[in-house]
Amino acid sequence: MYKFLVACSVLMFSTAAVGQELTADEIIRKAMDHYRGQTSHAQMSMVIHRPDWQREMGMKTWTEGDKRTLVRVTVPAKDAGNGTLSVDGNMWTYTPKINRVVKVPSSMMSQNWMGSDFSNKDISKDTDIIDQYDHELVGNYQQDGHYVYVIQSVPHEEAAVVWGKEVLHIRDDWVMLEQQFWDQDDQLVKTLRTLEIREMDGREVAAVIRMSREGVEEEWTEVRTAAIDFDVELAENLFTLSNLRNPRE
Amino acid sequence: MSVTWRLAWRNLWRHSRRTWLTVGAMVFCNVLLIFLISLQLGSYQMMIDNSLASFSGHAQVQHRDYLEEQRMRQSVPRAAALAASARDALGLETTAARGMAFALVSSEQRSFGVLLQGVQPVYEPGVSTFPGLVRQGRYLASGDGGHIVLGSVLAQNLKVGLGDELTFLGSGRDGSFAAGVATIVGILDTGMDEIDRSVAQVPLAWFQDIFSMGDHAHSVVVRLPSLEQVPVAVATLEGLVGGQDELVVRDWDALQPGLRQAIASDMASGWFTYVVLIVLVAFSVLNTQLMSVLERTREFGVMLALGMRPAQLARLVGMETLLMSGLGMALGVLLGALLTWYLSVAGFAYPGMEELGAKFNMPGRMYPEVSLLSLLWGPVVVLFGAMLAAIYPALRLFRLAPVAAMRAV
C-alpha cells in the first residue's frame, strides 16, 4: 500500500529548497523523510479494469511511518471485512469467511494483491527503495509551473529485488508523478502514473493513481483517494494481528 | 536370369566364408537397427501415452485464451454438462471437467502458492493417473465438499497429514475474495517431485462455490484409447462447442508442445548411434568388395581384353554388392521382424522397469512398434550405405589396363 501512499503523501515543501543543489539521494530522502513519522487515515477505492469487466472495491487505510499499513475492505458487502496488515515487510491477510489470519509467504510477495495490478510487494515494502537502491539524478523538466526531478534507481547487487531498475518522476513539492518498473533485461514492465492531484487536508495529494502493465494499457488498476487525514491519533493496537482479526471499525 | 546376374551371384560364393561374414555383419546391424528403431518408436508412443494419461489428456475444451494467459475469467460455461454430453458423443467414460485457480494454501505453520484443481471425483480417475497414486488415505469421492487430496512433497512442506485442515485464499472469478477450509483426505505420490510439490485437488462443485465460478470450469479433458483417434474426437468436440466462439478444442500437441520437441531431440540423438552402425557395416562391405576386386585383377584384365568396357565390370561389382546386401537385408528384415513382432506381443522390460511402472501407475513393459517404417528404415539405409561403399572398388576398375592386369597374379 505504501507504493501509492508515497505518491499520496504530499508534502508542502517550501520552494526555498529548490535552487539548492540536491542529490538524487537527498530528493528521495526528503520525500520519504516528510512521509516518515507521519500517520494517515484514508478512504479509498480501488478499480480493477479489464476489457470485458470491471470491479470496484471500497477500503479504508491506516499508515504509521514507513513500516506499518492496514487495509480494510468495506465494499462490496460480500468482501467487507477482509483485511491486509503489513508490518516491517511481513504481511498477513484476514478473511471473515473462514475467520482466519494467514501470513503471506515471501515467495508470494510478487503475486498480485487481490487480483489487481499491484503486487503484494507494491502494497507493503516500497520504502525499501531508500536502502536497497543506488540513486542517480538523470534529468529534470518543468511541468505546470513545477520543477520535476527524474531519478534512476538501480538496486544493489545483493538486494532481494525483482526489478532491474526503477525510474521516478518527483515534483518539487514531493508529489510522485510517475514510477516506472524495469526488469533485469532493461524492458519496461509496468508504470504507476498520477492522474489527478488534489488538495486534501491542506496538502497536494495524488488523488488518482493508475498502475498499468507496458503494452496492455486497456488493463489497469486505479486507486482513488476520496479523503485523507494526516497526523491523526491512532490506537496503539491498530497494527496488530488481533486487531486484524477483530475489526472494530 | 542373365549370365551376368548368375556370374555376380556365383562370384559372391567364391569366398563363401568372407561373404557370409559380411552378410552376417549386415544382418546383425539390420536386426539391431530394427530392434532399436521399433523400440524407440514404441517408447515414444508410450512416452506420449503416459505423459498424456497422467494429466493433460489427449484433448481439452478450453476458453480460447486460457492456454496462453491462464486467467480465472477465461472459463468454460456449463462445464460439467459439456463433459457429460462429450461422454455421450464420444461413447467414452473418460471425460471430465476441471477448474484451476491460483491460491495461497496455508497450514498452521506454512503457506505456499499452489494451482488448486477442482475435479469431478467420479470422472477424474478416467482422465488422469494421479487418483490411482494416492498412497495415504483415499481419493476424492462423490459427495465430498471441503475435502482435498494433495501431493506428498506439498504435504511435507506444509507439515500436514491426513485429517489436517488447510485454508485457501485467492480471487474468485468475479474478483471477489475467495477463501475456504478443506480437510486432507488423501496424499498422493507420483514419484515426480515437480508434481508432488504442486498438485492439490478439491471437488469441482466446492471449487466452483469457493471461487464464485457458477457452473464454469477451465477445461473439459478427454482421454482417448489411442493417438489415432485424436482427430476424430477433436472434430466431435468441435461439433459440441460449435456456436460458442470463445471456446476451442486443443489436441495434445497444442497442450504439451514440449512433448514433440523432446521426441525430436531424442530421435536426433538416436540417429548418431545408427549412423555409426551403418558406417561400420559400409566399411565392412568396402573391405570385402575391395579385396574381391583386387584378387580378380587378372580375370578382369581378360574380360577387358575380350572387349568388355570398364563400366560393364563396374556394373558387375555393383550387382554383386546389391545381391550381397539384398541378402543381408532380406535376412535382417526377416529376423528383425520376428524379434520385434515377438516383443510387441510379449512386451519388453528392463530390469526393474516393472517396479518402476507400478510406482508411477504406468505400464511396466514396453511394446516395440512394428510398422513398415520401423522395419525398413534401417535396412534400406544399410543397403544404400553398402552400395555407396562399393563405389570405390568399382572405380578402381576404370584404371585397369588389360595387358598389365592380365600379367597380375
Next chain:
Amino acid sequence: MSAISCRNLCKTFRQGEEVITGLDHVNLDIEGGSFVCLSGPSGSGKTTLLNAMGGLDTPDEGEITVGEYRVDRLSKGELADMRLRSIGFVFQSYNLIPVLSARENVEFVMQVQGLPAPERRSRAEQVLAEVGLSGLEERLPGDMSGGQQQRVAVARAIANQPALVLADEPTANLDTRTAAQLMDLFVALNRERGITFVIATHDVRVMGYARRLVSMRDGLIVADEQQESHSMEV
C-alpha cells in the same frame, strides 16, 4: 587388300633404368585367311606385336591397320568394340571365368555383344560342338582338363565369328598330344571358315603348322618365310 598391315611400328618399354626395345620399325603384311606363326625367344617382341594387332597395346610410332580399323588411331572404347566384334583371343593360360560353365563362358561374351538369350544359347552349343566339347557344356572349368579348357577358350574366341584370331602361346601348358589336337582345330577353322590365325609361339611343334613363319629377335623381323604346313608327329 591385306587383313593386317603394320608400318614402321616402334615400341619401347622402360624397366627401371633400362629401356627395352619391344618393336623396332616393324613392317609386316598379313593376307586374309593366312595361318601365321610369330616365333622367337622371350623378349623378341612377338607378344608385343600380337598385342598391338589386337589393340591391347598402342605402339609408340607407326601405323597399324586391321581389316577396316586404323588401330593406332582408335580410342580405348573403339578398341574394346573392335576386340569384342572382330577379333578372337586365345591366351596361354585359358583365362576362363572359373564360376561359369563352358557354355556360360561362351555365352557371356555374346551377352556383352548384346545378343538375345535364345540365340546365345543355340550358338554357344553349336560352337562348343565345333571344338569337340559336346556333352561337356555344363562343366565348370575346374572340372575340365587343360586341353578341354583351351577348347572352351577357342569356342569363346570364335563365338563372335571374327575374321581374325590372335593366340599367344596357346599350347604352352598342354602336352604334345593335346597341343596337336588344338593345332588341328586351328587348322580346321582356318580352312573351313577362312579365319585368319596369328599365333605367337616359341614352340617348334606349333611352327610346323604354319604356312608362314615370321621370326623375330630384339624387336626386329629377322626372317619371314612361306612353308609347307605339316602336322606334328605324335
